[in-house]
Amino acid sequence: MQPKYFNNDLNFPQGYRTTDDSWENYWRQGQNSYLGFDQSLPGEGNGAKSLGEELGNSYAFAACQVRKVFRTVCLRSPEVQADRNAVDLITNTFVSTGYRMKQVFADTAVHCMGQ
Amino acid sequence: MKNARSVLLVIIAGFVVSACGGGAQTESLPLPPGNNTNTGALPYAGPVARDADVLKFQQEFWSKARTTDRCGNCHNESVGQTPMFVRNDDVNMAFDAAVTLVDTTQPALSRVVSKVSSGHNCWVAEPNVCGSIMTTWIENWLGDAVSGGRQIVLTPPVSNDPGASKNFPADAVGPPSFAPIHDLLTQYCSGCHSSVAANAIQPYFADPEVDVAFEAAKSKINLDDPANSRFVVRLGVEFHNCWSASCTNDAAAMQAVIQAYADGIAVTTVDPNLVYSKALRLVDGTIASGGNRYEDAQVALWEFKTGSGLVAFDTSGVDPAIDLNLSGNVEWYGGWGITINDGKAQGSTTASKKLFDVLQESGEFSIEAWVVPGNVTQEESRIITYSAGTDARNFTLQQTLYNYDFLLRTTETSLNGDPQLSTPDADEVLQATLQHVVATYHPIDGRRIYVNGQLVTQTDPVPGGTLVDWQDTFAFVIGNEASSDRLWQGTVRLAAVHRRALTQEQVQQNFDVGVGEKFFLLFDISEVLGAAPQSSYILFEVAQYDTYAYLFDKPHFLTLDGSSPEGIPIEGLRIAMNGRESKVGQTYATLSDNLSASLFGELGQPLSTLGAVLPLEKGPDGDEFFLTFDRLAGSSFNRPADPMLVITPTILPAQVSSDIGVRTFDEINATFAKVTGVDPNDVDVDMTYQELRQSLPAVEDVNTFLSSHQVAIAQLAIEYCNALIESPSAATYFPGFNFDGNPATVLAPGARDLLVDPLITNIVGNAPAGPVLGTQPTYATVYSELASFQAAGGRPNNLIDRLIAGGSDTRAIAKGVCAATLGNGVTLVQ
Numbered sequence: 001m002q003p004k005y006f007n008n009d010l011n012f013p014q015g016y017r018t019t020d021d022s023w024e025n026y027w028r029q030g031q032n033s034y035l036g037f038d039q040s041l042p043g044e045g046n047g048a049k050s051l052g053e054e055l056g057n058s059y060a061f062a063a064c065q066v067r068k069v070f071r072t073v074c075l076r077s078p079e080v081q082a083d084r085n086a087v088d089l090i091t092n093t094f095v096s097t098g099y100r101m102k103q104v105f106a107d108t109a110v111h112c113m114g115q
Numbered sequence: 116m117k118n119a120r121s122v123l124l125v126i127i128a129g130f131v132v133s134a135c136g137g138g139a140q141t142e143s144l145p146l147p148p149g150n151n152t153n154t155g156a157l158p159y160a161g162p163v164a165r166d167a168d169v170l171k172f173q174q175e176f177w178s179k180a181r182t183t184d185r186c187g188n189c190h191n192e193s194v195g196q197t198p199m200f201v202r203n204d205d206v207n208m209a210f211d212a213a214v215t216l217v218d219t220t221q222p223a224l225s226r227v228v229s230k231v232s233s234g235h236n237c238w239v240a241e242p243n244v245c246g247s248i249m250t251t252w253i254e255n256w257l258g259d260a261v262s263g264g265r266q267i268v269l270t271p272p273v274s275n276d277p278g279a280s281k282n283f284p285a286d287a288v289g290p291p292s293f294a295p296i297h298d299l300l301t302q303y304c305s306g307c308h309s310s311v312a313a314n315a316i317q318p319y320f321a322d323p324e325v326d327v328a329f330e331a332a333k334s335k336i337n338l339d340d341p342a343n344s345r346f347v348v349r350l351g352v353e354f355h356n357c358w359s360a361s362c363t364n365d366a367a368a369m370q371a372v373i374q375a376y377a378d379g380i381a382v383t384t385v386d387p388n389l390v391y392s393k394a395l396r397l398v399d400g401t402i403a404s405g406g407n408r409y410e411d412a413q414v415a416l417w418e419f420k421t422g423s424g425l426v427a428f429d430t431s432g433v434d435p436a437i438d439l440n441l442s443g444n445v446e447w448y449g450g451w452g453i454t455i456n457d458g459k460a461q462g463s464t465t466a467s468k469k470l471f472d473v474l475q476e477s478g479e480f481s482i483e484a485w486v487v488p489g490n491v492t493q494e495e496s497r498i499i500t501y502s503a504g505t506d507a508r509n510f511t512l513q514q515t516l517y518n519y520d521f522l523l524r525t526t527e528t529s530l531n532g533d534p535q536l537s538t539p540d541a542d543e544v545l546q547a548t549l550q551h552v553v554a555t556y557h558p559i560d561g562r563r564i565y566v567n568g569q570l571v572t573q574t575d576p577v578p579g580g581t582l583v584d585w586q587d588t589f590a591f592v593i594g595n596e597a598s599s600d601r602l603w604q605g606t607v608r609l610a611a612v613h614r615r616a617l618t619q620e621q622v623q624q625n626f627d628v629g630v631g632e633k634f635f636l637l638f639d640i641s642e643v644l645g646a647a648p649q650s651s652y653i654l655f656e657v658a659q660y661d662t663y664a665y666l667f668d669k670p671h672f673l674t675l676d677g678s679s680p681e682g683i684p685i686e687g688l689r690i691a692m693n694g695r696e697s698k699v700g701q702t703y704a705t706l707s708d709n710l711s712a713s714l715f716g717e718l719g720q721p722l723s724t725l726g727a728v729l730p731l732e733k734g735p736d737g738d739e740f741f742l743t744f745d746r747l748a749g750s751s752f753n754r755p756a757d758p759m760l761v762i763t764p765t766i767l768p769a770q771v772s773s774d775i776g777v778r779t780f781d782e783i784n785a786t787f788a789k790v791t792g793v794d795p796n797d798v799d800v801d802m803t804y805q806e807l808r809q810s811l812p813a814v815e816d817v818n819t820f821l822s823s824h825q826v827a828i829a830q831l832a833i834e835y836c837n838a839l840i841e842s843p844s845a846a847t848y849f850p851g852f853n854f855d856g857n858p859a860t861v862l863a864p865g866a867r868d869l870l871v872d873p874l875i876t877n878i879v880g881n882a883p884a885g886p887v888l889g890t891q892p893t894y895a896t897v898y899s900e901l902a903s904f905q906a907a908g909g910r911p912n913n914l915i916d917r918l919i920a921g922g923s924d925t926r927a928i929a930k931g932v933c934a935a936t937l938g939n940g941v942t943l944v945q
Contacts, residue, residue, distance in 0.1 A: 008546055
């Protein structure tokens with residue numbers, strides 16, 4: 001462990017003491033499960049790489065990327081129901097076609113075309 | 116010759132004595148027996164102590180208790196009150212009587228302690244303080260027998276099933292139904308227990324602010340048994356400031372309003388589906404600590420146990436007691452302590468002289484404290500000081516930002532204790548959290564500061580001196596300077612002064628003991644396991660963490676009947692309070708383990724190293740805890756999962772945001788370069804751009820577009836057009852146009868198209884003929900503005916005609932027309 005993990009470790013000695021780089025995702029259950037984590041992943045692991053995979057493979061991550069593209073291309077947030085439907089559709093395409101951002105830009109541009 | 120030899124002997128003797136006093140390691144010697152200054156104790160003339168045990172008893176207990184203002188007033192041979200444990204004629208007989216009155220394993224449970232604690236001839240105002248002092252005497256007497264590796268004796272508690280109980284509504288702060296109680300309190304108690312009273316005394320349950328009053332009153336109201344409410348007992352049994360002639364009537368009136376309030380609250384019952392343990396209150400637990408501190412050289416000790424009143428008692432048992440008077444805004448801290456907001460705790464100079472006498476004699480000392488600094492921004496704030504003002508002190512422990520400073524008057528430092536010794540700046544050892552800090556002084560080692568058991572200071576640069584320059588007229592103060600102008604904000608949970616420089620081991624020992632009252636709570640799970648009654652327990656170390664919370668720590672599984680169960684599954688341990696699971700602090704909810712006797716340590720099988728903080732609801736006497744389990748042995752509770760959060764987005768009936776945005780700074784620059792064909796790295800253009808960069812739009816939202824953005828865009832456009840028209844490529848950009856011709860000729864109607872058409876075609880994107888970009892203005896519109904519109908109805912003429920009329924030359928006019936075409940919405944809007 002890096003020594004910095006134990007700076008001021010006596011401020012609350014009863015607290016959790018980091019022992020290694022393992023992680024476990026408690027948000028797969030309960031109210032935060034709406035983030036849509038990938039059920040094919042184990043939900044626990046070691047290191048930043050596996051944690052990045054866990055986060056990157058969530059539905060919330062994909063939806064967030066699509067919304068960011070929407071704002072960039074359409075110069076506004078999704079507002080009406082048609083916008084939201086388009087975002088959902090593009091998100092699903094994004095996830096199912098291997099996370100290709102070019103396609104997201106193209107699909108979004110088509111949605112906002114002429115506005 | 117004989118005289119000469121005598122002189123020589125005197126010189127040698129003097130040398131030996133001075134060598135002893137010169138700073139060699141001194142041995143810790145007990146204070147001589149009977150050294151206290153209380154009056155009424157005759158010199159002892161009886162037989163000497165028969166062994167070391169009796170001698171220790173004589174020094175540490177008998178000599179202090181025998182005075183006529185304490186036990187010596189009755190329990191001796193002259194008065195004849197049995198048991199005669201402080202008799203003056205024979206200390207050995209006194210010892211024999213005393214050993215029958217003390218509990219050698221747990222001194223706090225001794226008969227003599229419980230007697231004085233219950234008010235039996237206590238010699239100070241607060242009976243519990245006499246109990247603490249008496250406990251200290253007994254611990255000092257028993258010495259290592261009690262403090263060295265004392266075994267904790269866990270006895271099965273009398274535990275019950277978790278009962279149904281009433282709880283204060285969680286969301287209610289000063290609910291309307293509290294009003295009748297509040298009315299009664301404000302009518303009769305607001306003379307003192309209100310923040311606006313002339314002589315304001317905490318708690319402020321009669322405060323005019325109903326929310327403040329409600330919070331303070333909660334712990335004084337017993338919803339399950341209104342007659343046992345502190346409010347009622349205080350009036351009816353303790354006769355505290357009854358307002359009428361009959362305290363009984365007043366108590367009845369109070370009980371009636373509390374009863375009415377309690378009747379309006381529904382009973383919380385335990386969910387029968389839960390798998391749960393037996394229930395306990397904090398006070399039902401076994402006291403976990405208190406006797407293991409190193410206190411052999413302690414001369415003053417403040418534990419702040421009383422929790423109310425205006426005096427913090429010195430319970431070291433060393434006379435005279437330096438009782439501290441609380442003044443200003445000083446609050447009692449739940450779980451022992453005082454919080455200094457804007458005030459101080461000060462002892463009298465007479466009592467403080469104890470430190471002068473004892474420490475000057477020992478030549479070394481230690482100041483020990485458990486503190487919670489209120490912030491890390493205060494400077495020169497006195498935590499503990501024995502001084503007269505800002506420029507005269509014997510010693511001071513103070514805070515400066517992230518540092519502890521130790522100032523001490525010796526023969527080698529100034530009268531103000533300078534230069535001070537500080538903890539290293541960069542280490543930031545002082546944090547606004549509970550810390551154990553010890554400042555020691557020894558003539559050889561100099562000053563040292565230990566924080567949380569670790570020595571944090573470098574070697575004291577000042578050589579060791581003596582304390583002969585100390586003054587006995589100073590006052591001992593906590594939380595401020597004696598002159599009240601160096602306030603320290605924070606909480607002191609314990610303070611002590613020792614007449615020896617504590618060693619690293621002794622500091623560590625006191626740090627390990629901790630502060631405050633800790634209990635071992637044994638939650639009985641025998642029934643769930645199907646084991647013998649009162650055999651299997653989950654052990655928690657529980658303490659009141661602060662005024663608002665409990666700390667549950669270090670859960671263990673253990674058996675008390677010697678049985679050794681193996682492989683019992685346990686999952687999802689939760690802590691419940693007053694009939695329901697606590698909503699917060701469920702550290703062990705994800706616990707999954709097997710209970711196995713093979714893993715038993717000193718306290719059983721450790722289940723977790725983590726602690727949990729739970730909110731305090733009714734106070735340590737009232738809150739009833741139990742544990743629940745998702746799975747324990749063969750029983751399990753099918754806990755419904757928290758429902759997934761459903762976020763309903765706000766769907767607007769129609770689009771409200773603009774479809775268009777503006778280009779940002781780099782986009783504008785790139786656009787200008789592209790449509791004019793000018794290299795953006797051209798020196799003049801680039802310089803202008805770098806100057807204007809921060810004045811150009813930074814975000815695409817059209818609502819953020821400002822007039823200053825337009826000014827910058829116009830300046831940049833002029834620079835680009837200047838570069839375009841002055842460059843050789845102008846000839847290809849404007850084919851056939853003569854920039855050096857007479858304006859009237861080259862810009863005559865028709866001829867001016869050679870200038871205007873390339874601009875509109877390249878910048879707007881719409882040529883005189885051909886496909887039209889629908890999102891851009893049409894060619895005709897722009898052309899009209901630049902070159903053909905004739906004044907009508909007050910609107911000025913087209914741009915070129917106006918510029919010609921102004922007398923400018925062709926180049927200037929061309930640049931103006933170019934800039935007007937470039938620096939507008941045509942290039943800005945996207």
